[in-house]
Amino acid sequence: MNDVIGGSPRRADGAAKISGVFEYSSDLVCDGMVWAATLRSPHAHARILAIDTEPARKLAGVRDVITHEDIPGRKLYGQMMVDQPVLAGDVVRYHGEPVAVVAAEDPETARLAAELIRVDYEVLTPVTDPVAATAPDSPAVHPGGNVLARKVIRRGSAQNGEFPQAAVVVRGEYTVGMQDHVFLGTESGLAVPDGDGGVRLHVATQWPHVDQEQVAASLGLDSDQVVVSMAGVGGAFGGREDLSVHIPACLIALRLGRPVKMVYSRTESFFGHVHRHPAVLRYEHGADPDGRLVYVKAEIFLDGGAYASSSPAIAGNAATHAVGPYAVPHVHAEAVAVYTNNPPCGAMRGFGTVQPCFGFESQMDRLAEAVGIDPVEIRLRNALSEGGSLPTGQVLDSAAPVAELLTRLRALPVPERTSDDPAIVRGVGYASCLKNAMFSEGFDDHSTANVRLRVVGGAPVATVTSAAAEVGQGVLGVKRQIVRTELGVAEVEVVGADTRFPSAGPASASRQTYMVGGAVRAACLEVREEVFALARARLGGSLAEHRDLAEHWDLAEDSVVDAAGEPLIGLAELLGETVIDRTSRFHHRTTEPLDPVNGQGDSAVTFGFAAHRAVVDVDLELGLVQVVELAIAQDVGRAVNPLALRGQLAGGTVQGVGLALMEELQVADGQVLNPSLSGYLIPTMADVPSVNVDLLELADPHAPYGIRGIGELPAISSTAAVAAAVRAATGRAVSRVPIRPEDLVDFS
Amino acid sequence: MRISVTVDGKTHSAEDVWAGESLLRLLRDRWGLTGVKNACEQGECGSCTVRLDGVLVNACLVPAMQADDREVGTVAGLGAAGDGPGLHPVQRAFLEAGAVQCGFCSPGMVMAAEDLLRRIPDPTEAEVRAELAGNLCRCTGYQAIVDAVRSAAGGDRDRAKGDRAKGDCAKGDRAGEGRLS
Ligand code: FES
Ligand code: FES
Numbered sequence: 007m008n009d010v011i012g013g014s015p016r017r018a019d020g021a022a023k024i025s026g027v028f029e030y031s032s033d034l035v036c037d038g039m040v041w042a043a044t045l046r047s048p049h050a051h052a053r054i055l056a057i058d059t060e061p062a063r064k065l066a067g068v069r070d071v072i073t074h075e076d077i078p079g080r081k082l083y084g085q086m087m088v089d090q091p092v093l094a095g096d097v098v099r100y101h102g103e104p105v106a107v108v109a110a111e112d113p114e115t116a117r118l119a120a121e122l123i124r125v126d127y128e129v130l131t132p133v134t135d136p137v138a139a140t141a142p143d144s145p146a147v148h149p150g151g152n153v154l155a156r157k158v159i160r161r162g163s164a165q166n167g168e169f170p171q172a173a174v175v176v177r178g179e180y181t182v183g184m185q186d187h188v189f190l191g192t193e194s195g196l197a198v199p200d201g202d203g204g205v206r207l208h209v210a211t212q213w214p215h216v217d218q219e220q221v222a223a224s225l226g227l228d229s230d231q232v233v234v235s236m237a238g239v240g241g242a243f244g245g246r247e248d249l250s251v252h253i254p255a256c257l258i259a260l261r262l263g264r265p266v267k268m269v270y271s272r273t274e275s276f277f278g279h280v281h282r283h284p285a286v287l288r289y290e291h292g293a294d295p296d297g298r299l300v301y302v303k304a305e306i307f308l309d310g311g312a313y314a315s316s317s318p319a320i321a322g323n324a325a326t327h328a329v330g331p332y333a334v335p336h337v338h339a340e341a342v343a344v345y346t347n348n349p350p351c352g353a354m355r356g357f358g359t360v361q362p363c364f365g366f367e368s369q370m371d372r373l374a375e376a377v378g379i380d381p382v383e384i385r386l387r388n389a390l391s392e393g394g395s396l397p398t399g400q401v402l403d404s405a406a407p408v409a410e411l412l413t414r415l416r417a418l419p420v421p422e423r424t425s426d427d428p429a430i431v432r433g434v435g436y437a438s439c440l441k442n443a444m445f446s447e448g449f450d451d452h453s454t455a456n457v458r459l460r461v462v463g464g465a466p467v468a469t470v471t472s473a474a475a476e477v478g479q480g481v482l483g484v485k486r487q488i489v490r491t492e493l494g495v496a497e498v499e500v501v502g503a504d505t506r507f508p509s510a511g512p513a514s515a516s517r518q519t520y521m522v523g524g525a526v527r528a529a530c531l532e533v534r535e536e537v538f539a540l541a542r543a544r545l546g547g548s549l550a551e552h553r554d555l556a557e558h559w560d561l562a563e564d565s566v567v568d569a570a571g572e573p574l575i576g577l578a579e580l581l582g583e584t585v586i587d588r589t590s591r592f593h594h595r596t597t598e599p600l601d602p603v604n605g606q607g608d609s610a611v612t613f614g615f616a617a618h619r620a621v622v623d624v625d626l627e628l629g630l631v632q633v634v635e636l637a638i639a640q641d642v643g644r645a646v647n648p649l650a651l652r653g654q655l656a657g658g659t660v661q662g663v664g665l666a667l668m669e670e671l672q673v674a675d676g677q678v679l680n681p682s683l684s685g686y687l688i689p690t691m692a693d694v695p696s697v698n699v700d701l702l703e704l705a706d707p708h709a710p711y712g713i714r715g716i717g718e719l720p721a722i723s724s725t726a727a728v729a730a731a732v733r734a735a736t737g738r739a740v741s742r743v744p745i746r747p748e749d750l751v752d753f754s
Numbered sequence: 755m756r757i758s759v760t761v762d763g764k765t766h767s768a769e770d771v772w773a774g775e776s777l778l779r780l781l782r783d784r785w786g787l788t789g790v791k792n793a794c795e796q797g798e799c800g801s802c803t804v805r806l807d808g809v810l811v812n813a814c815l816v817p818a819m820q821a822d823d824r825e826v827g828t829v830a831g832l833g834a835a836g837d838g839p840g841l842h843p844v845q846r847a848f849l850e851a852g853a854v855q856c857g858f859c860s861p862g863m864v865m866a867a868e869d870l871l872r873r874i875p876d877p878t879e880a881e882v883r884a885e886l887a888g889n890l891c892r893c894t895g896y897q898a899i900v901d902a903v904r905s906a907a908g909g910d911r912d913r914a915k916g917d918r919a920k921g922d923c924a925k926g927d928r929a930g931e932g933r934l935s
Contacts, residue, residue, distance in 0.1 A: 016849045023857025024845045024864060026789020026829040033788035113783070114772075190793040190801060190858035190892050240793070240858030241892050272794040478856025478893050649852040649898075656895030657855065683798035683890070691896040692887035696879070699897075 010491040011711060014649035018482040018500060031210035031237035032194035032269045039196065039265035040069050042251075042258055043116035045106040045123050046277055047098035050134070050676020051147075051347040052127035054096055059106060062119040067111040070258050071123070077257070079226030083249055085216060087314035089148065090350070092224050092253045098127070099147060099312035100349050101677050102277030107254040109266055132347035132676035136309035137286055139344045147312060147345040154310050155318040155343040157325035159397045159605030162336030164301065169336055172292025172300040176372040180289070180365045181742040183670035184309075185282035187354055188688050191240015193278050194269040197255035204231030205256045206504075210239040212246045212475050213512030218505045224253045225260065232256065235504040242477035243661070244353035245279045247514060248315055276681035280315045280352030281671055283308040283343070285324075287365035297377035297384045301336035302369075304328040306362060308351070310343040315352030317343035322447055323358030325605060326398055330366040331408040331440040331615060332388040337397040339605075347676045353514060355658060355721040359441050360665070364743055367437040367726035371733055381730065382416050382436050385409075390440070399606045402613065405704035408438055411617040411639040414700055420621060421635050429627045432634070433735025437726035438617035442610035443516040443715025448599040451517065451611075453592050454508035455485070455525035459493060459533050459577070460585040466564050466577035468495045470529075473503040474510040474522040479717060480650040484519050485526050487646060488711075492530035493537075494561035495577065508591070516614065516715025519646055524592035524710040532588040534561060540580055541566045595708060612706055616640035616719035618659065618727035624735040629747025631667055631732055636660075636724070637698035643706045643714035651716060656697040658720025664689045666728035670744050757822035761787060762831025768818070777821045778802045778813035781828070789830040789861050793890075800889030803862035804828050810869045812888075829861035832868060844868045847906035848899070855893035863889045867903045876907045 009015040022028035059071040074081055074095035081095065082088045094105050106123050110116035133139050139152040146152055163169060195209035204227065211217050214234035222232040239246070251268035259266040270278050290303040306324045310317040321343040328339035341358070356363075374384035389408035395401045415436060423432055445451040455472040468489050474481045482500050489498045503510075510522050538559055558569035565573040566580065598607040621635040638659050645651050668687045672679040680686045705712025725743055733740040736750055747753070758767035759780070766785045778795065781787040781804070791801035795814045802813040805827035806820075813826075832842045841849070844867050854860050863886065870877060870885045877885065882903045883896070891899060 014852070017852075017854055019857070020849045020854045021841065021845075023854050024829075024848050024860050025833060025841060026861045028857060029788065030791070030858060032792065033782075035786065188892050189856070190791075190799065190890065191856065192793065239856060240791075241856040243892075269792075272796060272799075478858075480855070650855075653852045653855055653894050653898050656897040657893045658895070660895035661892070683794045683796055688890060688892065689896075690887040690890060691883045691900065694896060696900070697895050697897045 009487055011487050011646050013487065014647050015483055015487065017480060018486060019476065029238050030191050030240050031208060032191060034196040034208055034237060034267065036196060036198060036265040039267050040109045040111060040262065041113040041116045042107050042109040042255060042266050042268045043113065043120045044104045044274065045120040047094065047101060047103045047105055049098055049127055049129050050101045050132035051130040052098050053130060054094060054098065055126040055128055057106065058124040061122040061124060062108050065115060065119045065122060067115040068108060068119045069111065070109040070262055071106060072254060072257060073106045077224055080223040083220045083224055083253065084314055085247065086316055086318050090313035099347055102349065103312070107258065109258045109262065134346055134348055134676050136307045136344040136346050139346050140342060147347060152345045153342055154314050154345050155321040157321045157341045157605065159325050159328065159337055159339040161397045161399065164336050164338040165604050169292065169301045173295045174293045174297070174373065174376050175290065176369060176376050177290045178369055178372060178741055180287040180368055182285040182361045182364055183744055184284040184673060185354065185665045185669050186276060186671050186686060187243040187245035187279065189241030189243060189245055192270040192272060192275040193250035195237065195251045195255050196265060196267045197259035198265045199259045199263050205259050206233040206235060207252060207256050208235045208237040209252060210237050210246060212242050212477060212514055214473060214475070214505050215509035216512065217249060217252055220249055221252050221256055225256060233504050233506060236475055236502055239475065239477040242513060243355045244357065244514060247353045247512065248280050250278050272683055273681045276671065276678065276686065280350045282354040283310060283320060283351040283361065285361035287361060289365050289369045291369045291373050293373055293377065297373060297379055297387050299332055299334045299388050302329045302334045304339040304362065304365065306341040308341060308343045308361065309346055309348055311346055311348045311350035313350040315350050317352065320358035323442065324362050326396065326609060327359040327440065328362045328366065329397055330363060331390045331438050333390050333394050334397065339397060348673050349678060355661060356718050357515065359439065360722050360725060363437065363439045363722050364726045364729060367723065367730060368741060371730050382412055385412055385436065385438060398600060398609055400608045400610060404706045404708060405641060406615060407641050407702060407704055408615055411615060411641065411702065412436060412438055414639045415617055415619040415637055418619065418637055418698065425623065430623050430625055431735045432621065432623050433731040433733065435620050435727045435730025435734050436617065437723040437730055439719060439723040440613045440615050441516065441719050441722060442613055444520065444594050444611040445515055446597055447609045448597055451511055451521065451594055453510045453521035453525040454589060455510065455522060455529050456589040457489060457526065457529035457533050458585060458587045459581065461578050461581050464578055465497060466495050466581060467497045467499065468493050469499040469501055470526055471501040471503050471507060472510045472522055472525065473505065473507050474518055475513040477513045479513065479518065479654065480647060481513065481518050481522055483650065484523055484646055488523055488526045489530060492527060492534060495564055516717045520709060520713055520715055521592060521594065523713065525590055527710050528590035528592050529588045532590060533586050536586045537561065537566065537580065540584065541575060544580060545574060612709060612714060614641065614714040614716060614719045616723055618723045620727040620731040622728065622731040622735055624732055624750060626751060629751035631745060633663055633695055633728060635695050636663065637700065638720055639700040639702065640716065640719055641702040641704050641714060642716050643709060644703055644712040645701055646711065646713060648701065651701065652699045654717055655699045655720040658717070659697050659724045660689050660694050661721045662724025663694055663728055666725040666743050666745060668744055755819060757819060759821045760825045762828055771818050775818040776814050777816040777818050780818040781813060787828060787830065790828050791858055791861055793858060800866060801859060801862045803865040803889065805865065810866060829864055832864065842868065844871065844906045847902040851898045851902035851905060853894060853898040853902040859889060859891040863891060863899060867906065870903065871907055877903065879904065
């Protein structure tokens with residue numbers, strides 16, 4: 007069967023998507039709905055002196071206008087720190103911050119009316135440099151000061167503030183620009199009043215349950231009065247963890263007693279969600295004469311922008327991943343997330359590990375050069391392996407095939423040069439990474455699923471229900487594959503659930519196949535037990551020999567089968583009218599918070615490993631980079647759906663190439679300069695070559711089916727690999743991404 | 755102004771079309787033809803790719819009035835066009851190759867791919883990449899899309915035709931729960 011674990015069934019929602027009938031959140035309509043639009047601040051930092059909504063209200067077709075005063079409940083929201091106003095009240099802290107929302111009979115009127123609202127601002131000087139913002143005398147963006155999170159890891163002698171002598175020392179400062187998710191389906195949703203004072207929100211999200219709590223708090227409602235339903239999601243990549251249209255749409259729906267639809271334009275989408283933290287990274291690596299690492303000092307500044315979003319956890323990841331997949335006895339790593347008046351930054355694929363990867367991999371290249379060995383060799387000499395430990399002291403208790411991944415990449419042939427133009431130089435670059443999967447630092451992460459088995463029309467049918475967010479990654483299909491694997495039933499229905507069903511946790515942290523898979527599997531195992539109990543009761547003495555073999559029974563092809571795969575009894579016959587219904591909640595193994603002083607602790611559930619190789623041609627006259635070939639090798643533990651997996655790995659790789667070469671949301675004095683797809687460029691098909699994907703399957707013995715979280719890794723080391731290739735081609739330091747022509751050519 | 759447009763063989767009309775209204779807004783917001791996607795309204799992403807009198811256009815850049823009395827082809831009409839009731843071979847190739855993830859780019863990408871194969875029946879990889887560069891995808895890294903286009907061009911048509919009925923379109927699959935019930 008192709009549709010069990012390890013097969014590559016076609017996407018469950020693929021036919022609907024490919025024929026245009028799949029409904030994304032922006033496609034939803036409802037009779038009598040109004041459209042809402044947002045007025046956003048043109049200033050990065052300003053005091054609001056007055057808001058006059060009258061001009062908007064007077065426009066024909068306008069039905070409602072809300073400002074901060076109209077928020078009935080909690081006026082702030084936030085997943086980790088509740089610090090972000092739903093609508094700005096006394097002060098705006100970033101360019102594009104929402105100030106008011108207008109609802110009207112059609113979208114044009116709503117947008118026009120929003121522009122008519124008069125806001126008197128007293129413009130203030132923005133705080134825009136994250137490093138300077140940490141100085142004690144810097145103006146404060148929030149009353150508590152600008153350091154919103156600081157995570158420190160001290161290992162070995164660094165615990166005493168000391169470092170051993172090292173024969174070779176390399177230092178570097180690296181900069182990472184602000185990347186955006188650019189999911190193609192912009193933020194959108196439809197809020198429908200339920201007629202009883204509650205509201206149902208259909209929205210593109212990564213975690214409906216956490217949306218629900220935040221929406222209810224701001225509406226001043228009980229959680230169960232707000233139902234959040236997954237609407238079709240056009241990509242996420244972390245950008246849908248924070249709220250967008252949610253609260254205003256629900257509030258206006260309740261005020262008007264009418265459905266409210268909100269759809270962000272592309273420009274508004276650039277303002278309407280958090281971005282990847284821009285970063286400044288200062289590194290010092292000390293090694294012995296052979297290049298074996300002795301110590302690493304890392305200082306990482308992450309620009310969190312105006313509000314916290316998930317910056318505290320991202321700073322934690324940046325610190326714990328600061329040295330990468332290498333063994334380092336003495337480490338001092340510090341990651342600081344800083345408030346500024348730049349756009350808020352938060353979760354994006356890689357979650358705090360992309361920035362340090364560019365830093366530590368650049369350092370490894372420098373170290374290789376200083377020692378006089380090959381960039382792959384320096385990595386092999388320092389590669390972590392199973393049994394090795396991280397700067398947190400956590401021991402890697404399953405496969406850590408860093409060396410193998412790099413070796414496989416190195417074995418690939420390098421394509422022939424096709425140009426003999428001396429101005430075009432070729433370079434090959436390598437990078438590797440590790441990434442924690444699931445939630446870390448003691449968070450109790452769980453996922454719930456229900457599996458029902460019954461007979462419909464003479465055939466057994468299994469139904470799996472969960473609130474797991476399908477954001478394009480293919481979790482729908484994973485659920486079906488698991489049910490088919492465990493229950494051997496041909497007919498499997500996959501049912502999505504809203505917040506009236508328990509949480510599956512988010513589609514983030516590379517956790518969903520693992521966690522939802524774990525929950526579905528656990529429910530299936532209970533169903534299996536019940537089926538076997540029924541079978542034992544039914545088959546009884548007549549098949550006594552099979553009773554001894556009960557533990558060897560299996561389910562296959564709609565039947566209970568014995569150890570040899572011979573059918574004992576059909577499920578339809580066995581079940582009759584019986585419905586087996588099991589709900590299971592799955593937790594991953596527990597983790598610890600990090601020690602606040604030295605950052606030691608088993609903070610992560612599990613890690614994945616990946617490595618990239620990039621081959622580039624650089625035009626030394628124009629400073630342009632052409633990526634000639636990309637290859638990724640990744641340990642996926644177990645490939646649940648190899649075809650879908652390869653797609654994820656290729657997709658993440660290309661996002662990383664985007665960060666290396668072209669993607670940057672440019673912000674100057676707090677002003678966003680390029681919030682459009684003509685100003686912010688993402689790779690097109692013509693910008694990238696084929697991606698060579700090499701899957702390693704070293705099962706994680708602690709994981710359901712041995713799987714490892716896979717979604718983020720491909721987006722981490724690809725940026726660093728492209729930078730390394732450009733470095734190899736040009737001999738330039740390449741200490742900033744995205745790489746600009748002026749970094750490669752002296753145009754003066 | 756009142757205009758009427760034939761979309762996938764069916765005539766639609768609209769009153770009071772305003773000067774700045776795009777064909778995309780007409781299709782999606784007035785007629786509910788949401789198979790045509792909107793990701794930028796700036797002519798940059800190709801999500802809204804349709805055929806206008808047989809010529810590939812970005813619907814967001816075409817003033818609605820220019821479509822008056824003309825024919826528009828969307829992804830919803832692709833399967834039916836000369837290929838029986840099922841999916842078009844290009845659509846099937848996308849499914850087989852894993853070229854659909856979130857799928858938001860897919861309707862536009864399929865339209866562009868179908869048009870490409872009319873013009874260049876057996877494109878090289880380089881040709882596919884050059885010709886479809888106006889259609890952005892953020893999920894796939896394009897590899898599977900290129901594979902799909904080339905496989906639709908090659909000998910896989912017949913195999914793809916055969917097993918449509920097996921369709922993986924799950925009953926009760928409701929992520930994207932869609933229209934209100
Ligand atoms: S929506 Fe028309 S090109 Fe993007
Ligand atoms: S599949 Fe998501 S944008 Fe292409």
